[in-house]
Each structure stands twice: as structure tokens, then as C-alpha cells.
Amino acid sequence: MEARKEEIIELIKKKKYVSIPFLEEKLHYSQSTIRRDLNYLERLHIIKRVPGGAVLVKEELIENPNEIKYETNKEEKNLIAELAIDFVEDYASIFLDASSTSQVFAEKLKRRKNLKVFTPNLYTAKEIESTRKNQVYLIGGLLNDEHTGGSFCNEMAAQITTDYAFFSCRGFDLNFGASDALENEAGIKKIMKENSKKNFLLLDHTKFNSMYTFQSLTVESIDYMITDRKPNNATYALNKYFEIIYGNDYSR
Structure with missing residues (x-):
């Protein structure tokens, strides 16, 4: 998994909720790139997309990629x-x-x-x-x-x-x-x-x-x-x- 996606996971774990503008500013990537990353992580059931950003899936339900x-x-x-x-x-x-x-x-x-x-x-x-x-x-x-x-x-x-x-x-x-x-x-x-x-x-x-x-x-x-x-x-x-x-x- 790319380092950028791993950093997104760590930020969401720390803050519980992150907005797309926050991730854009923090990671210095475009909003379209951030959205693609969030969609990818949601497919893995690590995060859940919500309007404007993402939240952490309940910790005990997270099954991180291998x-x-x-x-x-x-x-x-x-x-x-x-x-x-x-x-x-x-x-x-x-x-x-x-x-x-x-x-x-x-x-x-x-x-x-x-x-x-x-x-x-x-x-x-x-x-x-x-x-x-x-x-x-x-x-x-x-x-x-x-x-x-x-x-x-x-x-x-x-x-x-x-x-x-x-x-x-x-x-x-x-x-x-x-x-x-x-x-x-x-x-x-x-x-x-x-x-x-x-x-x-x-x-x-x-x-x-x-x-x-x-x-x-x-x-x-x-x-x-x-x-x-x-x-x-x-x-x-x-x-x-x-x-x-x-x-x-x-x-x-």
C-alpha cells in the first residue's frame, strides 16, 4: 500500500473524522487524488465515506490489508x-x-x-x-x-x-x-x-x-x-x- 494511503489511515485513526480539504492541505495532493484514496480504503472496509470526508470504521471491525x-x-x-x-x-x-x-x-x-x-x-x-x-x-x-x-x-x-x-x-x-x-x-x-x-x-x-x-x-x-x-x-x-x-x- 502506498505511503500516502497509510498516512490517511493514521490521520483518521487519530482524529476519528477528517475532511477532504484537511487531507489536501496536510498531504499536499489534489482533492481528486484524495477522493480516489478514500474510495479505495472504503472498499477495504477500513474507513467509511461521509459527506465532505471520512470517518474511522469501528476499530475492532477493521481488518487491515495484509x-x-x-x-x-x-x-x-x-x-x-x-x-x-x-x-x-x-x-x-x-x-x-x-x-x-x-x-x-x-x-x-x-x-x-x-x-x-x-x-x-x-x-x-x-x-x-x-x-x-x-x-x-x-x-x-x-x-x-x-x-x-x-x-x-x-x-x-x-x-x-x-x-x-x-x-x-x-x-x-x-x-x-x-x-x-x-x-x-x-x-x-x-x-x-x-x-x-x-x-x-x-x-x-x-x-x-x-x-x-x-x-x-x-x-x-x-x-x-x-x-x-x-x-x-x-x-x-x-x-x-x-x-x-x-x-x-x-x-x-
Whole structure:
């Protein structure tokens, strides 16, 4: 996504409402260019056009495009991926969800060989396939923003079993567990958590203490949580259900 569009998103997030003249003055682009950008962002359900400008879609309903999610908290995702790679040995079978965190993790999997990787994320599949050292299976379905979903996707996932499944989420709550804003993303996770021997939840610190519409993983279904920093005491108490690994902690 162009830097100009990203700046528009940040301005709307900050001010909640922006007018077209305000954006014209702030960004130094013509009103016709600004209108085209706003129309594009509205099609992605990030903003809503209103007379004279635009407003932010309710924050929890925003599903940013893949390229924005990939760059968000990139340093934290890299740290989490470095911790997670230690659990993967050659010849393992793995499920990676559609998240940008799994996409970053896929880059680390190039260090392994003879893996069988299943994913609904097109970018992740391309990353795994690029080295030719591992096999990758793209789980099919309706393609939207470089990942698949829907009933076809779930039917295919139901026929797969793996050694490990790596999931991320939009939010994590002590009681509700991991959750997502999109039903499609939560649905395939519910299937694969039952079809994998070990389930890993990869999430950075910004995901804690938030809850979205669709539950994807219960607390009891998680075997390992891997995050970039030590959770608060209440969350850390969940280590009676699963092992928690966090940045700069290699004690396990």
C-alpha cells in the first residue's frame, strides 16, 4: 500500500473524522487524488465515506490489508518467530494460519528441511516454497487479500493432521482465550487445533486483554504460548494450562 494511503489511515485513526480539504492541505495532493484514496480504503472496509470526508470504521471491525499487518510490530514478530523455530525439527508436518505472524515465522522455517507445511496464506506458501527444501500445501477456498477461507477451506483442513499448528489471533482474554474479528479465520483454527498434536499460540504484547467476536482457541486447547515480553501476573498464572515462553526467556 502506498505511503500516502497509510498516512490517511493514521490521520483518521487519530482524529476519528477528517475532511477532504484537511487531507489536501496536510498531504499536499489534489482533492481528486484524495477522493480516489478514500474510495479505495472504503472498499477495504477500513474507513467509511461521509459527506465532505471520512470517518474511522469501528476499530475492532477493521481488518487491515495484509501488507499493513505484516509491517505492524515487525520487530516483536521476529522475536516470537525466533523463539518458535526452536520447536520445529526437520521432517515435521506443520499448519500455519493466515496471520502475518505466521508469515514472518515462515521466513525462519527456511532453516529447516523436508517439512510439510499447510497454510491458507498465499504469501506464506510462496515463502516456504521459495527454497525448494520443504513441501507446501496451499489450503484452497475463496481468495481474499492473499489468503483463503470459507467452507471449501474448512473441508480441506478437516482432512489434514499435523505435528504442530502455529496460530496467532486478534486478541487474547484470560477467560475467552484467543479470538478473531473474522469468522473465516476463527473457523479453520478451530478445526486445526483438533487435528494437530501440539498447538502454539504466537502473539505480541498488544494482543493481550482484548476480545473479538469469534473465539478461535480456548485456553485449554493451547500447549504453548510464545510472546515478545513477559505477560502480567494474571496472564502468567495461565501456565497451569500451557507453557509460556517470552522474549529473552530460554528456560522453558
